[in-house]
Amino acid sequence: MADLLKFSIPGKPEYVGVVRLAVSSAANCAGFSMEAIEDIKVAVSEACTNVVQHGAQDGNCYEVECRIESDKLIILVTDLCGGYDTEKYLEPCIEKPKESGLGIFIIRALMDEVDILSTLGVGTKIQMVKYLL
Amino acid sequence: MSLQIVSSFDQDKNFWKIELSGEIDIATAKSFKDAIDKAYQEQRNDIMLHFDHLNYIDSTGLGVIIGALSRMKENSNRIQILNPKQNIKKLLTITNLDQILL
Numbered sequence: 001m002a003d004l005l006k007f008s009i010p011g012k013p014e015y016v017g018v019v020r021l022a023v024s025s026a027a028n029c030a031g032f033s034m035e036a037i038e039d040i041k042v043a044v045s046e047a048c049t050n051v052v053q054h055g056a057q058d059g060n061c062y063e064v065e066c067r068i069e070s071d072k073l074i075i076l077v078t079d080l081c082g083g084y085d086t087e088k089y090l091e092p093c094i095e096k097p098k099e100s101g102l103g104i105f106i107i108r109a110l111m112d113e114v115d116i117l118s119t120l121g122v123g124t125k126i127q128m129v130k131y132l133l
Numbered sequence: 134m135s136l137q138i139v140s141s142f143d144q145d146k147n148f149w150k151i152e153l154s155g156e157i158d159i160a161t162a163k164s165f166k167d168a169i170d171k172a173y174q175e176q177r178n179d180i181m182l183h184f185d186h187l188n189y190i191d192s193t194g195l196g197v198i199i200g201a202l203s204r205m206k207e208n209s210n211r212i213q214i215l216n217p218k219q220n221i222k223k224l225l226t227i228t229n230l231d232q233i234l235l
């Protein structure tokens with residue numbers, strides 16, 4: 001049976017660190033190595049940063065769910081911030097580094113599976129999976 | 134979960150030494166940016182970022198460095214990261230920023 005942890009967080013910069021701590025702790029409970037915990041922490045933090053940067057109004061909460069299964073950890077970050085066109089996302093380029101756009105790239109590099117579902121006018125869900133080796 | 138910044142200019146070697154400790158994320162990236170901008174406006178030289186005691190940096194912090202680098206380009210100044218911890222080194226490697234910052 002999977003264990004489900006749910007957090008609701010105000011979309012303010014000062015609380016992204018709180019999510020990092022909570023998710024690191026959940027990943028530790030799930031039995032991940034230090035390096036994997038670090039990957040999970042960075043990926044989730046990037047997902048939360050995206051929410052806070054793109055649209056979360058003060059006081060608007062977003063949700064983070066951690067599902068601990070026997071062989072993996074599934075993390076879902078859900079916001080109701082209006083969504084965006086995922087087709088328009090451009091991968092960062094080493095020749096021309098930009099100040100933004102790194103977040104999603106980092107998430108994809110660190111997690112085993114990443115699904116982004118954004119509905120324009122509604123919000124975005126990012127599901128990230130990390131397998132226990 | 135905060136960020137401490139100590140900036141000093143090395144008169145002999147002609148570069149900025151900025152020592153960071155704590156975490157750079159969306160909550161602290163602004164003070165990181167302000168420290169770099171303040172230093173560079175005061176004296177246009179290379180900047181050495183000492184990461185010995187920095188535990189965490191995310192895309193907003195990396196974005197600050199990239200932004201500063203592009204403003205320093207016309208004067209051919211550079212930014213270098215010294216002694217990053219293993220987790221930060223990994224992030225620099227996957228974003229390819231190790232090639233320009235390490």
